Amino acid sequence: MKIVYPKDYSSASIQELLDAADSDVLFLGDPHANIEPGPRMLDRMAQVIRETGAGWIYADAAGHPRIDYQSGSIRDGFDFGPVVGVSVDAARHSGIDNSWKWGGLYDLRLRISEKYAIIRIPEPLYSASTIDARPTDQKQFDYVDPRNRDYQIEMEQIATAHLKRI
Structure with a gap:
């Protein structure tokens, strides 16, 4: 087991990583972060995903606890941290829309x-x-930057499609 880093967050890149997965758990790392796994990180995350049947798992970082995910949350910027574990079986059963650029x-x-x-x-x-390294207040308003308009529209389309499915 190892952490893999997508070249981007397009559907094609994510599908490529799922297709190449050599374990039942795919660990996705944020390419914009330096991650130092603890000695039991991968084993512990895999253990929990297998024992619970979860489809997606994330953990606290040293000195930076995360918040619990709430069922029904659709926020695209939810902070899962820079590494998540994905059940390959759950991902394959859930499917992926291959048309998303971001x-x-x-x-x-x-x-x-x-x-x-x-x-x-x-x-x-x-x-x-x-x-x-940008200041937090600059990152906080990325969504209103006109250069991010197409990205924001795509995220809204994904959220709308999800709401229609549920």
Whole structure:
């Protein structure tokens, strides 16, 4: 087991990683973060996903606890942290819409959430630092930047499709 990093978050990139998965759990890392896995991170995350039948799993980072995922949450910017575990079986059963340029991972998460649990492990299993050095207030308003308009429209289309399915 290892962490793999998508070249981008398009449907094609996510599907490529799922097709190449050599385990029942796919660990996806954020390419914009430096992740230092703890000694038992992958084993612990895989154990929980297997024992619970969850489709998506995430954990706390050292010094940075996450919040619990709420059923029905559709926010595309939910902070799962820079590494998540995805059940390959759940991902394949949930499907993926191959048309998304930026929202492949978001679409997959919403599709998985329709049939499987998304679980937070409240244990610090890794440490991480972000590579994006922009001030928080600048990142916070990325969604209103006109250059991100097409991205935002795609995220809204994914959310709308999800709401229609449920």
